[in-house]
Amino acid sequence: MGRKGIFLDFQRVDSLFTGLAQAYVKREADVASLFPYDYSSLESYWRRSKWIDEYCSIPRNAVAEILVEEQHRLSLLAGTNGDDNKALEAAKNINHSQSLVVITGQQTGLFTGPHFTLLKAFTAIAHAQRLQDFLGRPVIPLFWMATEDHDFEEVSKTELAQGEKVHTIALADKRASKKPIGQLNLPEKWLETVDAFTSLLPQNDKGSEWKRFLMELSSRTSSFSDFFAVLIHRLTASYGLVIFDPMNKAFKELDETKTFYKELIKKHDSLAKELSHACGHIRSLGYEPQVEKPAQQLYLFYHHDGERKAIVKESGLDKSSVPCFQVLNSEVSFYEQELIELLQQEPTKFSSNVISRPLWQDRIFPTIAYVAGPGEIAYYASYGPIYNLMNQQMPPILPRLSVTFVEGYIGKLLNRYNSTFEDFREHADHIMAQAIKAEDKLSIDLLFDLLRSDVQESYQKIIEPLAKWDLHTGKLAEENFERVIGQINYLEKKAQQRHRQNCQEIKKHFNKLQSHLWPGGPQERILNVLPYLIKYERLTDELLEVPMEYLDSHLLLYL
Known part of the structure; x- marks a missing residue:
């Protein structure tokens, strides 16, 4: 079932989340019982806000002061100011005695990493505004950068689809140490990496603007996590998303920490x-x-x-x-x-x-909700008793947006082959085989079936008489028949091979569908989001319009 948005069409399909996370988004009773709140009910957030007011002692003044300084630093690096930077004002609002925070977070991926990173941010922004309107008090969206994480492999590459291929941009140096990502400097050949990445961005005015920005930013910062933070800030500051770095010394020195x-x-x-x-x-x-x-x-x-x-x-x-x-x-x-x-x-x-980490998060922020991906939902399923033991309460866990972007020419290819996203995802090889078969104007299968039938009928007329006349000659006739059938099969194989070569356009179309829709897995977990944001300027506004009740589904956005 679809919905017409500002300028895009949404289509809901079954969630791509699996296992426990899928049961959670579908609100199955046994899994829902592991969590104290129903994420789909606005009443849950009202009850959570009352719990925060009664039981939480948040160091709002100190936290706001640190975050304001951090947003100011990022705005200088990103060149955001005035109407482009609502994050600074949002950070100040954390000092408000009634303020609440919707938190999400992710590893500091290369050039923002897979596009579910931004989907998390957009979900937090939209939900914060929704709750602010509902509760009548300041609600601030906040992005927790996982700078303390030490898994370099998770953040060292990003992938972009172009034409029939998925291109991988990866950092040349491999770091096997357990050094926190937040302490890593940009590698020696960083500018080469930036150049390789920007060469795959849309070649339009906005793409050129982004290339200039990324090159300039490379000269203004030397930190891997700062580079990530500035990109997220540039993309979301106008919506008031506050960026948080847990490695900031001032947060560690809080008495609450x-x-x-x-x-x-x-x-x-x-x-x-x-x-x-x-x-x-x-x-x-x-x-x-x-x-x-x-x-x-x-x-x-x-x-x-x-x-x-x-x-x-x-x-x-x-x-x-x-x-x-x-x-x-x-x-x-x-x-x-x-x-x-x-x-x-x-x-x-x-x-x-x-x-x-989530327990510390809720000690220093008035967390009204946490926006989680499927893995995090499964983590949180174990945390209820731990929260209770620490005299805390797990906040509502809101599933992030789950989206596949379907560009116009990709949608047309699906229609051309009478296929849906779900059909293509599950049966791409079968659909391609059917399309190739439909291009067979000679009806090669039927042609050779008839030939084999004719040959078999003709040989049967001589094999039996020869066998009666002379058993040895009859066996030679049978062997000769098998060799002829083998040659016919060989000729059919070559004819089919030539047919497939003649169907290269179909193969190219399916390679293109594969690289853009399901590049070895869900698009949102693999492809970088910047090409989409550059080509479709109002895409972010459209994502922020998605109703909360859509979060139990996967969405196809037709661009």
């Missing part, structure tokens, strides 16, 4: 037990837990020798009953009190992991 880290240490055994029970419950529902950790592993990382290392709890340095903590792959270890004292003095040496 230090207190939170201390609680993670003190309550570790209980937290590990609750996570184990939660994972067991998820298995009992027929799903595999998305996140499990060894019972001894602390929900904090320690930054040592430029790398981010896990911390494990052991029985004692001197075989006593006093607990101690060992930093993996190092000779560093601490008694519990020593570890607590260190995090009080140098909190920047620590960072949260996949379990503690």
Whole structure:
């Protein structure tokens, strides 16, 4: 069923989320029970806002001050000002006593990475405005950059579809260390990477403008995460999206952060037990837990020798009953009190992991909702008991927009081959084979079936008489028949081969459909979004119009 938007057509199809995440977006009862709120009900956000007012003590003044400074720095790098930068005012509004925040986040991908990164941002922006209108209080969208993450492989490439091919732009240097992404500088051959990327952007005035901007930005910043932050800021500042970097020293030095880290240490055994029970419950529902950790592993990382290392709890340095903590792959270890004292003095040496990050998030922000992808939804399914143990409450988890962009010529190709997105995704080879067969003007299959039938009929007339006359000669006739059929089959194979060569246009069309619609997986998880935003200037406005009730589906946007 479709909807006409500002200038585009939406079509809803079944969600591409799988497993637990799909059950969640469809609000199946057993999975929904793992979460305290129904994301599809506005009442959930009203109840959450009341919970925040009653139970949360948020350091609004300090947080707003840090974020305002950060948005100002990004605006200088991006060249956004005036009406182009509502993010600065949004950051100031966090200081408002009634303010709330819709949060989302993602790894700092190369040139923004796959386009679901921006889909998350647009979902947060739209939902924040929706809730602000509904609740009558400031609601700010915020993007949490995963700069503490150390998986370089996840952020080191991006892909763009052009014609029949998907082109991969990848950083030349491979970094195997566990250094946080937020500490990485742009590589030596960065300008070559920028040039390769921009050569694949639309060759129009806006594409040229983006090429100039990316080249200029390369001379103004040396940080990989700053480059990402400025791109996101440039694309979303006019909508008031606030960019947050968890590696900002000022956030680590907040009393709320230090207190939170201390609680993670003190309550570790209980937290590990609750996570184990939660994972067991998820298995009992027929799903595999998305996140499990060894019972001894602390929900904090320690930054040592430029790398981010896990911390494990052991029985004692001197075989006593006093607990101690060992930093993996190092000779560093601490008694519990020593570890607590260190995090009080140098909190920047620590960072949260996949379990503690959302909990820390909700200690420093009045989180009215978190916009999540399918993997994150599966993570959060295990977190309810952990939230409770930390005297917190999981916020409503809102599924991000899930979208495939269908450009005009791609839509026409689908129509030409009488195919839908779902048919093509599941049966592309079959549909192409049918299209090639339809181009067979000679009816090659029928032609050779008739020939084989005629030959078989003719041979049958001589094989039986020859066999009766002389058994040896009859067998020779049978062998001769098999050789003739083999030659006919060979000739048919060559005819079909020539036919397929004559159908190169069809193959090219299907290669083009593959590269643009399903390039080895969902388009939103692979292709970069900038070419679409450059070609279709009002695309962002259209995405911000998507109704909340569409979030349980995958959307086809016909451009």
